[in-house]
Amino acid sequence: MGRPRTPLLDRERITATALQLIDESGDFSVPQIARRLGAQTGSVYHHVDGREGIVELLRERVASAIDTATLDLRPWDAAVEAWARSYRAAFAAHPRAIPMLMTSPVRAPRVLEQYERAVDLLLAAGFAPAEVMPLLVALENLVLGSALDLAAPEAMWELTDRAPTPRLAEVLAAVGEGRADRAFDVGLTAFMNHARAVLDGREH
Template sequence: MARPRTPLLDRERIATTALRLVAEQGEFSVPQIARALGVQTASVYHHVDGRAGVVELIRERVCAGIADETLELEPWDRAMEAWARSYRASFAAYPRVIPLLMTTPVRAPRVLAQYERAVGMLLAAGFTRDRVMPLLTALENLVLGSALDLAAPEAMWEPSADTPLLADALAAVGPGRADAAFDQGLAAFLTYARSLLGEAG
């Protein structure tokens, strides 16, 4: 029998299938991926290092949408803002992967390289080493929380006659509440980060 011109299995197909499963059910298993691709589970393991390897394929796929050239912008706070907005947009496209990726260690080389650039940028801006990872983690918390918020219903509260103040506040903000909240949170983060440089000076 002639071999198929297109391989039945490769890392791209595994990543695509895993992402689809997570989007549908919030999780995946390697046997599920194999069934969806019409191959044996052992065949998947020829291409990835188990479940952890699939998670890193997903991470690379999602993070590929982050415009890492934003980290080259100057000054540093402009770079951080642009990076954060690109980061949020990439994860907002795949909100159900967020719990999966945020509870497993980052090992994907291309993703680690982006963090390396972010750390280098902050150090070059004058932040002390002990400040860098708390700052990056705080920014991630803001970005990923907001990416989940974008996937939530616009009306997350259902005011009643007993909550007129809440009803008025919701009416005042109108559509785009998630974007407005992210803008405020990012502005507050950058103000705080700038103040740390002021302390260092």
């Protein structure tokens, strides 16, 4: 009998497996990836730069679903709004990855390039350099928080007789379906109005 065929390992399969584990449980480990791929743990390390390297591959994988062509739209505010909506959709597909990606430094080159394009867009629109990162981080907080909200149950408030809340019951009944989408629209509208006001204030 010949030797058992060695499982083919590459960065693509490792990334896909890590994302599958995160989608299932919210985390991954290199030994888990190796077991699922039928390989030795050491073999996985031959293809990636440890756990941190896998996290950055995950970031690239999730962010690759963002439509970067939105950043070419004009005027600038149409580009920012379209990018934000695409960004939210990409991360809403993998909500359990968000806490991990939000709390680790961004190193993935293709993701950094996307930030560079967003920064260039805002600078070209007339924002001062000191204004750009607060705007981007605020937008990212809105987008990723809303992506998590999309994964939450539609009924996030469970009302009981032990703590009567008739006003809360009234507004929950009034909002109907699509609460997360409507809340995102409110937040994004407020963000865009603020950003436009920053520029308008400078021009007057």
